[in-house]
Amino acid sequence: MSKRKHNLRLIKAKDSYSTKEIVELLAVHAKTAQNWLRDETLAKIEGIYPPVVRGIDLKEFLTKRILKSKVTLANDEFYCPHCKGARKSRIITIESNGIILGKDHQKITIKGKCEICMTQLNRFDTQDNYNLRQQEPISQDKHALEARQQLNLFG
Ligand SMILES: [Zn+2]
Numbered sequence: 001m002s003k004r005k006h007n008l009r010l011i012k013a014k015d016s017y018s019t020k021e022i023v024e025l026l027a028v029h030a031k032t033a034q035n036w037l038r039d040e041t042l043a044k045i046e047g048i049y050p051p052v053v054r055g056i057d058l059k060e061f062l063t064k065r066i067l068k069s070k071v072t073l074a075n076d077e078f079y080c081p082h083c084k085g086a087r088k089s090r091i092i093t094i095e096s097n098g099i100i101l102g103k104d105h106q107k108i109t110i111k112g113k114c115e116i117c118m119t120q121l122n123r124f125d126t127q128d129n130y131n132l133r134q135q136e137p138i139s140q141d142k143h144a145l146e147a148r149q150q151l152n153l154f155g
Helices: 019-026 030-038 055-071 127-154
Strands: 016-018 052-054 077-080 085-088 093-100 106-113 120-126
Touching: 016 019, 016 055, 019 030, 030 055, 052 055, 077 120, 106 127, 120 127
Parallel strands: none
Antiparallel strands: 016 052, 077 085, 093 106, 106 120
16 A cells, blocks of 8 residues: 655655656555656656656645645544545544644644544644634534424423
8 A cells, every 4th residue: 555645855856757766766556656647737748758757846746635635624534644535533632732823823733543444643723723613513513402492492
């Protein structure tokens, strides 16, 4: 199984890479490297076949993919590097990192365990964002409770 977290620092911006060289450099499966090179958003050096890419373009392409995989998570989900997907955790713990990013922006680490493979999962956030994200489900529960109480009163 190939690693999801590629060490992008190994890629030299000024070098160019073939499929085989990407496989060796990043220790990914040949199929993975081939899929990257087939992707239209990854710029290839013109007039060369089999395709070759510039290090700088490969770096940008992989960075975008990492960012993209992060934004697809729901509020209560983690990215599991083992399953390579969004996963929920039964138990969630929150640790304060003690780092303040501007006013009231306490940095936190949300820790969980993948429901499927039990891998330890981390999600980084600020306390404010976390509080905001918690508000929606809490208010829904509150409304449901109020509705139930009203039904009891009049039922
Ligand atoms: Zn998992």
